[in-house]
């Protein structure tokens with residue numbers, strides 16, 4: 747079964763929204779909900795896709811800004827790690843105020859603990875808990891398709907900030923070490939910026955090189 751990915755870099759701070767679907771079954775999932783719900787919906791209609799759920803990498807406003815719209819237009823539930831319900835609830839107002847915005851905070855009614863798996867089509871989506879950027883930051887791993895959605899944990903050539911409320915540099919190090927156990931072929935789809943691979947990052951990302959020596 748082949749898995750296709752469309753990226754919509756339309757969130758505040760250009761956060762990426764990913765529409766991920768299985769070509770044969772047309773079943774789909776959405777990763778993060780920063781913006782572009784109308785564009786994602788248009789693509790879903792055009793391709794005849796069946797969205798199953800929204801998965802959030804963490805609770806920062808730039809990844810959840812249009813969450814209420816996404817849930818409404820798609821008619822599906824959104825899931826987040828339990829520890830990032832705190833992030834969403836605590837940082838929503840202050841985050842938006844940077845942009846001079848004031849909006850009602852989206853409600854979260856589905857959260858998970860630990861590292862469960864989700865399923866769309868025949869794809870298993872494994873949660874990897876990677877605290878550091880926020881307490882409930884996670885990556886989503888599709889092992890059959892060799893795809894990893896890293897949110898604000900790992901970027902091309904960089905990593906997420908650990909100096910915001912709830913951030914923790916030593917947990918970030920542990921989380922990155924966990925990701926280093928994945929194969930070089932794994933394609934990384936970050937929360938901001940272009941995609942990359944585990945092999946490229948292992949060789950050239952200064953923050954990962956730093957880990958190896960420590």
Ligand SMILES: [Zn+2]
Nearest residue numbers: 804806879898
């Ligand atoms: Zn973030």
Ligand SMILES: [Zn+2]
Nearest residue numbers: 761808898937
């Ligand atoms: Zn972000």
